Amino acid sequence: MSGWSDDTIWWAVYPLGFLGASTRPADGRRPLEHRLPALEGWLDYLLSIGCNGLALGPIFESVSHGYDTLDHFRVDPRLGDEDDLAHLVAACHERGIRVALDGVFNHVSAAHPALLAALSGGPGSPTADMFHIDWSTNPPTRLNFEGSDDLVRLNHDSPAVRELVTRVMNHWLEFGVDAWRLDAAYAVPPSFWAPVLAEVRASHPRAFVWGEVIHGDYARIVADSTMDSLTEYELWKAIWSSLAAENFYELDWTLARHNGFVEDFVPMTFLGNHDTTRIASRVGDAKAVLAAVVLLTVGGIPSIYYGDEQGFHGVKYDRPWGDDEVRPAMPAGPGELSGLGAGMLRRHQQLISIRRRNPWLVRARTTVTQLANDHLVYEAYDPADAARRLYVSLSVGARAKAHVADAAGGLFAFEG
Template identity: 85%
Template sequence: MTGWSDDTIWWAVYPLGFLGASTRPADGNRPLEHRLPALEGWLDYLLSIGCNGLALGPIFESVSHGYDTLDYFRIDPRLGDEDDLAHLVRACHDRGIRVALDGVFNHVSAAYPDLLAALAGGPGAPTADMFHIDWSTNPPTRLNFEGSDDLVRLNHESGAVRELVTRVMNHWLDLGVDAWRLDAAYAVPPAFWAPVLADVRAAHPQAFVWGEVIHGDYARIVADSTMDSLTEYELWKATWSSLADENFYELDWTLTRHNEFCESFTPLTFLGNHDTTRIASRVGGAKAILAATVLFTVAGTPSIYYGDEQGFHGVKYDRAWGDDEVRPVMPARPDELSELGADVLRYYQQLVSIRRRNPWLVRARTTVTQLANDRIDYEAWDPDERTRRLHVALGVGESVTARIADSGGELFAFEG
């Protein structure tokens, strides 16, 4: 585990949406548009929340939404160029902010040049083994990702794929980025990552790497892949559904699981991301503050999806472009944000401040002390120094309440 990650709270951004770039496919080559520099105007805002990590969604050249990669070594012209990214990384580092990139290494665009070369050249083509292609059909059949004809799966048994991924990760770490999120890591054999990450860490021992894993044996996946962490969707789901259903027994059960995971690794914890309905849309604005209370008082490396700290709403739909609501454009500058989100931001700042004053929470364990459908009380405590503990009480009965206290008294109170 990379030491600096213990002190990191990420602010996660989907750049194409945040910066107002079109995510629809275009006819012909796209013009170069320097949008990435606008993110520099948000770095002080990131710090004002209490975050110190900027986790960027896909920024490499792609056909549409960023997860259909065309070129891993070129910044998407809708966002800018390599100089723009290098300047952004320097601006982040000048402020003590770490930078993570999104590595989409499970699949590529159906128009990916090496794939087209393979289909044109047949099974003997130099790039043919990089992809899952059934050559017995006419035309050959590609193995697509989750039913999308636009996304074609890489063959992770291919040495060429292993070399490509290693080269891409090192290339951008050489430029100065600090971390990688591995997209759709749940669909990649965990053993694929071990030799890749060994080579990456040989060149960049301080790099932090986490995988997007939705379900499965989390501890085993971390061990086999050698990733530092992974996304804990179990805690995400239990948090919002316990609040939505007013049934804290699910959260109680999941906190026990969470303790077990933390014996093996430090999970990447979150309330939302570019693929999920906003927490405020799922549970309402008041209960969303309770969700944030959980996020910042249990173990893990927390990540805030941009806009959640402002109480943004947005629903993910199961249809074409159904992610648009949860990937919104932001104003040109933070001072143009609506005042409607100011109260939510202040609650986030208070919660992050508690987290900062109790850095041991990254490795905390939780013990539930009172439980009912509409109420849960728990203690978060330091396994290395058990006198360090916080008392957390959440209620969703006639009123929605959250309290955090330590031995010195109340630290946080919310009623909505």
């Protein structure tokens, strides 16, 4: 794992939504719109939260929502061009902010040029083996991703796919980015990633790579794929469902599992992302503070999804464009944010400050010392130095309460 990643707290942004671009399909090529420069006005705000990493959602040319890629080597014209991205990356690096890109390498748009060339050229065409295509049907049948006719899966047994993914990752690392998130890594055989990442690291040994993995044998996936980390959905689910149900037993069980993960790798931890209902919508504003307490006092590399630090609400629906609420446009600059989120922002700043003063938390283990349906107390400690400890108390019920202390006394207190 790259040493710098231990000190990184990511602010995750879905650029098309954040910058107000349309995510609906359009007829023909889109006009160039220089939206990316507006993100530069948010970089000092990112730092003010306590974050020092900008994890960008998809920025490559696509048909609609960004995950239906058309060209991995071109910035989406709805966002800008390569010069805009270069300026953003430089502005981040001037401030000590790392930049991650979202690599959509499991599938592409049904309109991707390589797929269209394969379908028109037949099974002997140069790009035919890049996709799973049943040529015995008329018309040929493509293997789509999760039932979507707009997303066509790549064939990860194809040398051409391996070469493409390696080339894309190296291209943008040479461009100046620092890290990659591998979208839908749970759907790609872990054995695919190992040779790809070996080639990438040969040229970019400090690059940090994590995969989107929802479930499975996390430690085995990390070992077989050689990814540095992956998204710990188990902890995400246990945090919100324990708070929503006011039953801390699930979180207690998951924290024990989490200890095991941290022994093998440092998980990417989060409370929300572009695919999930906002934490404040799931559990309410007061309990969302308790969720942030857990996120920022246990082991892992935390990620804050843009707006969660302001207490944004938004529900993900199972319907077309059901993600719109959780991928909102932001105002022109942080000075235009409503003051309603100031309290949540301040609590995030306080908790991240505690984490900054205790950098060992990235590999912390936890021991639960008190457990009831509505009450949980745990100690987070440094396995390399047991004297380094935080004491965390959470209560739900009539009022949500949280308290964080070290040996010298209280560090954070909340009652909602």
